[in-house]
Amino acid sequence: MIDSRAPRLYPVRQKKFGVLDMPDSKAGNATVAALQKSNVSRYIQLAGLFRQRIESGEWEVGAKIPTVKELSEQCGVATMTIRQALASLEKDGLIARYRAKGTFVLDRPKRDLWCEVKTDWTGMLIARDNATINILSDDRNVSLPRYEGHIGNAAPAYRHLRRLHSRDGTTFLLADVFVDERLCSQIDEEAYSKVTAMRLVSDLPGQTIVDANQIVTIGSADLETSDLLNVSIGDPVAKVQRMAVNQHGDIILLANGIYRGDMMKIEVKLR
Template sequence: MDLDSDSHVPKYAQIADIFRRRIARGQWPTGFRLPANEQLAAEFGVSRVTIRQAVELLARDGALEAQQGRGTFVTGGARQDRWLRVETTFADLAEMYRDTSPEIITISESRSVAPLLPEDGKAAAKYVFMRRVHSRAAQPYCVISIYLDESVFRRSPKRFRSETVIPILAELKQPKIVRARQTLTIGTADVDVARLLHVPLNSPVAEVRRVFTSADGTVIYLAEVTYRGDFVRIEMDLRP
């Protein structure tokens, strides 16, 4: 199997990501004994040291366990990585962000024009743009670009800079959010996203676009979010 030799992501990390996908898809079920390091090294065209590094990475995550004299086995821990729910109601989305308490790294902040579509609603006078990486236990799971109505941002700039935005918006009495919608598409990680999320180039990602509007139709919040594909879980109630 060919790896991306031009990627900034080390080969052992690329291999670990492939192992994660095999576990998540059930190709390597719980209790499965991995092939010998020599066999895996031949499959990927790397040294046994590189395979050991990949295995050690997943062992630290609890997905694999090396048993002396027996081999390396799948523990099933990787299945629990899909902790990130893409919620389908505004209230559930706000609650999810309260519960996760992500570590926020702001990459940039500026004033910008929001890339609105005609069906989104009318533009606010000004927007504050924030680009961030959200992490959990030092593991980045999404890159998010936020366009927030500047008049809303100025109400609590310190909180908006240090906390996730949606729970704060949910607390506001005015402007009240009367319409909230999101679309989800499946894509692949480009060079920038791969670097920020620590995944191989062209890894599967979930791309979410969220738009919140106030009573007069003004878009007060627009977010473009890219999630690691191996963390995302979507649950929906299907109406009969």
């Protein structure tokens, strides 16, 4: 219950041209159609939608949001689904639900977009400030997995490291790094837990990087990714594949990374 000392809270302000200004039938039909386009659980999709409304200011901090019944009718889903979505927001400290008073916005989602995915060679060699790398697994003499792109030929065997990157206790990148097994003896063991994937092979004696590429695709977190990156199942992630080929045409490094979508941005160098 809200006590007398709590700050005064206000109803949601209807933003001009916002979804809530649309007639209920049109808004509901649009939301239902959008929900049907994905196989992700409805309550997860709705939790994301409601977060966006808070982040954009459509649901302002201190505002009372529509009731469960109103949201159920607007979104074309059962009231239980709405309650599940709101429970997710409440767990994150974005809303508070009070009996007989309603549900109120407490805070906006935090978006710390400090994690930049560079698209030029120099940028891929730069380590992120204050980032730590935890090696989850280290396997030797494995085969190269399937990869996108059409550059280079697979080496006979690779060293496979699964690495979890974090900063200030917050994970932001899960990466599977494959290094040509023939080159591993030239790499300082400490480097595997300290430098970026490309830096591992960029300056090795006798090796010249003649071709390298990076492919970025947008996806959603599965069960394992959500657990390791501490995000919800279905949350947006950026999947980044980086590959380096030496002067002999061999793929000496393949790195498959999954970045949290709420912490990264892509910077493209045009000139």
